[in-house]
Amino acid sequence: MSGLGGVVTDLVADIDAVFLFSPSTADYETIVDESDVPVIVVAVENTVGAELFIELPIEFNDIKERIRFGMEGGIDQEYIDTGTIILCAMNLFDDGIDSVIRIRAGEFTHTGIYDLFVNSRAEPSVIRNVLEVVIGLGKKGQKGKPVGALFVVGDAGKVMNKSRSLSYNPFEKSHVHVGDPIVDVMLKEFSRLDGAFVISDSGKIVSAYRYLEPAAEGVDIPKGLGTRHMAAGAITRDTNAIAIVLSESDGLVRAFSGGELIFELDPEAY
Ligand SMILES: Nc1ncnc2c1ncn2[C@@H]1O[C@H](COP(=O)(O)OP(=O)(O)OP(=O)(O)O)[C@@H](O)[C@H]1O
Numbered sequence: 001m002s003g004l005g006g007v008v009t010d011l012v013a014d015i016d017a018v019f020l021f022s023p024s025t026a027d028y029e030t031i032v033d034e035s036d037v038p039v040i041v042v043a044v045e046n047t048v049g050a051e052l053f054i055e056l057p058i059e060f061n062d063i064k065e066r067i068r069f070g071m072e073g074g075i076d077q078e079y080i081d082t083g084t085i086i087l088c089a090m091n092l093f094d095d096g097i098d099s100v101i102r103i104r105a106g107e108f109t110h111t112g113i114y115d116l117f118v119n120s121r122a123e124p125s126v127i128r129n130v131l132e133v134v135i136g137l138g139k140k141g142q143k144g145k146p147v148g149a150l151f152v153v154g155d156a157g158k159v160m161n162k163s164r165s166l167s168y169n170p171f172e173k174s175h176v177h178v179g180d181p182i183v184d185v186m187l188k189e190f191s192r193l194d195g196a197f198v199i200s201d202s203g204k205i206v207s208a209y210r211y212l213e214p215a216a217e218g219v220d221i222p223k224g225l226g227t228r229h230m231a232a233g234a235i236t237r238d239t240n241a242i243a244i245v246l247s248e249s250d251g252l253v254r255a256f257s258g259g260e261l262i263f264e265l266d267p268e269a270y
Pocket residue numbers: 148149150193194195196210211212213224225226227228229230231246247248249250
């Protein structure tokens with residue numbers, strides 16, 4: 001015997017809800033049948049046809065981010081409230097559920113990661129597409145060299161008013177959208193040059209090469225980051241846009257909303 005029996009019993013005692021992260025249909029059906037508390041599925045797609053479902057915009061590889069997204073979504077969708085004790089079950093290795101985590105929903109610092117995707121002006125799929133381009137750039141760089149990039153997403157009219165052009169806008173008269181594979185290649189290509197990309201609520205590429213000029217006083221960004229991140233944070237406080245930034249210096253992807261850093265991820269982990 002491992003001696004862990006008591007710990008495991010305590011883990012599952014008196015829980016109010018179960019969160020299943022990307023379960024198989026078989027696991028979902030067994031658990032839903034046997035559970036006397038609500039079972040909420042958190043996944044990129046509702047392939048199991050769950051009644052209680054929270055859509056993940058990406059499979060956060062950082063487990064804490066994944067759980068945080070689920071918690072914030074659960075509260076927003078009113079499946080749970082802050083006192084709820086939750087058992088999170090997920091698969092981290094080959095297949096089947098191999099990990100359980102017990103957590104009280106209120107113990108989580110609310111970062112706004114769910115709001116960022118779901119309650120932003122821009123459509124969630126647009127934010128996801130931008131994030132995918134940025135993660136792709138972060139992984140490969142441009143021709144093998146690390147590259148930085150700044151995407152401002154949503155509230156494009158106001159963002160354009162608070163910025164100026166650094167160069168000819170290659171997207172001037174085009175009606176192209178992020179998520180189109182050809183456009184994503186163009187975005188990666190243009191990311192070598194200075195300034196920000198401005199994307200509309202519906203994903204239209206409004207401009208490249210924008211120099212952002214938001215009011216920056218009072219915007220706090222982590223130490224060590226420079227003007228690109230400052231501009232990204234500040235534009236999201238000055239407008240209803242969000243910003244997704246790839247740092248050329250540390251290779252991390254960061255998202256800002258309402259002037260705050262919402263999350264940070266390492267593209268190499270995706
Ligand atoms: N206000 C701005 N609007 C748009 N782009 C900007 C702005 N300020 C800086 N940048 C872009 O960010 C680039 C890097 O600047 P800087 O090194 O100061 O930023 P950083 O936050 O340290 O980012 P990185 O981690 O990528 O180095 C600049 O070359 C420029 O292309």
